[in-house]
Amino acid sequence: MDEISTQLLMKAEDDTVIVLVVDDQPMIGEAVRRYLAGESNVQFHYCADATQAVAEAEKISPTVILQDLVMPGVDGFSLIKNYKNTTKTRNVPIVALSTKEDPVIKSRAFEVGCSDYLVKLPDPIELLARLRYHSRSFNSALQRDEAYRALRVSQQQLLDTNLALQRANNELQRLINSDGLTGLSNRRHFDEFLDTHWRREGNENLEISLLMIDVDFFKVFNDRFGHVAGDEALKCVASAVRDTIVNASYLPARYGGEEFAAILPGASSDEGKAIAEQLRAKVELLHMPHCSPSANSVVTVSIGLATFAPKRLGSSKMLIECADKALYLAKSRGRNQVAIYRESEF
Numbered sequence: 001m002d003e004i005s006t007q008l009l010m011k012a013e014d015d016t017v018i019v020l021v022v023d024d025q026p027m028i029g030e031a032v033r034r035y036l037a038g039e040s041n042v043q044f045h046y047c048a049d050a051t052q053a054v055a056e057a058e059k060i061s062p063t064v065i066l067q068d069l070v071m072p073g074v075d076g077f078s079l080i081k082n083y084k085n086t087t088k089t090r091n092v093p094i095v096a097l098s099t100k101e102d103p104v105i106k107s108r109a110f111e112v113g114c115s116d117y118l119v120k121l122p123d124p125i126e127l128l129a130r131l132r133y134h135s136r137s138f139n140s141a142l143q144r145d146e147a148y149r150a151l152r153v154s155q156q157q158l159l160d161t162n163l164a165l166q167r168a169n170n171e172l173q174r175l176i177n178s179d180g181l182t183g184l185s186n187r188r189h190f191d192e193f194l195d196t197h198w199r200r201e202g203n204e205n206l207e208i209s210l211l212m213i214d215v216d217f218f219k220v221f222n223d224r225f226g227h228v229a230g231d232e233a234l235k236c237v238a239s240a241v242r243d244t245i246v247n248a249s250y251l252p253a254r255y256g257g258e259e260f261a262a263i264l265p266g267a268s269s270d271e272g273k274a275i276a277e278q279l280r281a282k283v284e285l286l287h288m289p290h291c292s293p294s295a296n297s298v299v300t301v302s303i304g305l306a307t308f309a310p311k312r313l314g315s316s317k318m319l320i321e322c323a324d325k326a327l328y329l330a331k332s333r334g335r336n337q338v339a340i341y342r343e344s345e346f
Helices: 003-013 026-036 050-060 076-084 103-112 124-177 187-204 218-225 227-244 269-284 316-332
Strands: 017-022 042-047 064-068 094-098 116-119 208-215 251-256 259-265 301-308 338-340
Touching: 017 026, 017 050, 017 124, 026 042, 026 124, 042 050, 050 076, 064 076, 064 124, 076 094, 076 103, 094 103, 094 124, 103 116, 116 124, 124 187, 187 208, 187 251, 187 259, 187 316, 208 218, 208 227, 208 269, 208 316, 218 227, 227 251, 227 259, 227 269, 259 269, 269 301, 269 338, 301 316, 316 338
Parallel strands: 017 042, 017 064, 064 094, 094 116, 301 338
Antiparallel strands: 208 259, 208 301, 251 259
């Protein structure tokens, strides 16, 4: 809240009536001053020069303005428009002071933004009552606006807090579900994801494809190059897995050790095979040096693929078993290839 708003709110809270009389006749200003003299919580200010009225109003921050409509040099109606076009005075209630009860003049006064209309000089009791009424309305509006502002700030702070908590919860959940070395989903998340989609795809009679991925001759790699190099190799393979399994509905994971997996809900056998071949080629193209099966070898992966509709198998564990059998088949055929589980072959 800026300094002006703070000052206005403080005045609003003690219900102070701050009156600015703008009239080129000092006798009118003096009469109003006497009317208000001795009244509690009433501050009187007078401005005889219409050209200085807006600046004076900005300086004292009145809660109500008594404005003469006929002044030399500046038309009273134009001056009222100036109040309304000035940020600090646009909402201050203006009571027009006129020398006569003229419906046309009165109508025009309300059109340009006056809140009330008085023929000068009004009865002191009536004048004070109207000034207090308009000032009270202005102060109440200030308090209401500040309450709304404070509410919006509180709501935004609450929203920011909730968003921060949500981000923190999401990050915590990510850490819980992630493998520490590779950043892929861990075995725990793999099991939960597979069970969830086994039920979901089972209800919709859709297929699930599962890839089981194993780094070829990894024990030999570790023995030859060391475990630090082995960890770096696993990270590189994990990046290839992540870059290949890009569909948001799929889940790439580290299954354990040098073994990875990918759950492909809704993917057919042909779609699963295409993804598996792409991954196998991508790992080979990393050109990570390996000493097995020959001195000039590179790191490769073998992949087993199984595709079933849940209604055809007893459980998700059977899908894993089928993909494992396909993986062993790929290894027995020479590694660095994709094998598909076919019931007729097992």
